[in-house]
Amino acid sequence: MSKNKDRNFYYLVVDLEATCSEDGAVPRHEMEIIEIGAVMLNRSTWQIDSEFQQFIKPVRNPHLTEFCIELTTIKQEDVEKAPIFPEAMINFQHWLSEFANYIFCSWGEYDRKQFIQDCEFHGVIYPFNSEHINIKKQFSEYLGVSKGYGMAGALSKLGIVLKGTHHRGIDDARNIASIFKHIKTSNK
Template structure:
């Protein structure tokens, strides 16, 4: 039981530059917010949180679509750290928690981290293991259909807290979903 106390689920949600008109190709999207929580596997409580805005370099001006979707404003990212510095700070937090598993809602966040790490020539900060909580949620329900995070909360009767499409708020909400599906039985 003692070793289980040191195990964590690192639940990460990213927001990235985006558009609705094709002006930013997916391979040029960049992370503009990292939201993360360390969910303790033994207590199912969040032991630590991380939130950081990041200044994009490929498309430094946010589109109005991106601002409306995420509520992240231009002034939030203008003075923010660039990706290499932000990852360095994030890695310091991660290193405080042994035996974590990187988790996210779907595979997008992992792919975006890999893309940004490659572009900025920064080592990928996570262990190789990754849990796709979106997939685990579908398996929990016994369906093949994938659900968005907000719909998953609704299906479980859990209130969406904070602002949808904000990294830190979505990470907290994903943690609530994961705690539920790991600690509740289907009735």
């Protein structure tokens, strides 16, 4: 591990994509992570120092719905050749181990709750400490409003162009990091 990574403090910005349907065919309590997108945002430089992206093969609902494929652009082939959740978590934790000091952040509470749900289902230890930053909530506080914005709406409100594909974990993680950087470094 490099000394640089030890000295720096990071915000781990995560965005998950999961199995889903618009008709209730995939109930909320049976949704499974199919993509982990994560970036390490350096608190000193406000630059992304590292990225992680992993597709995951679902086991409860192994066939993605047309709605899920359209929403995420993740194809059945992407998840078919991916590892199942416990194996994917080994890869994720290996990447995380390169960073000594980070706080788990996400847009809202969904990602944290989905990690907890999948860890419990698969018997995997939850990889984060109890600290979690809800960037969606911080964005509303930054604006001084009670309204909760979606990520794309927040980018638009700030005049930041959405980069990549919305509802793809790695692209959304990058975009969320841009929002967080803006609210933490701007003078309004």
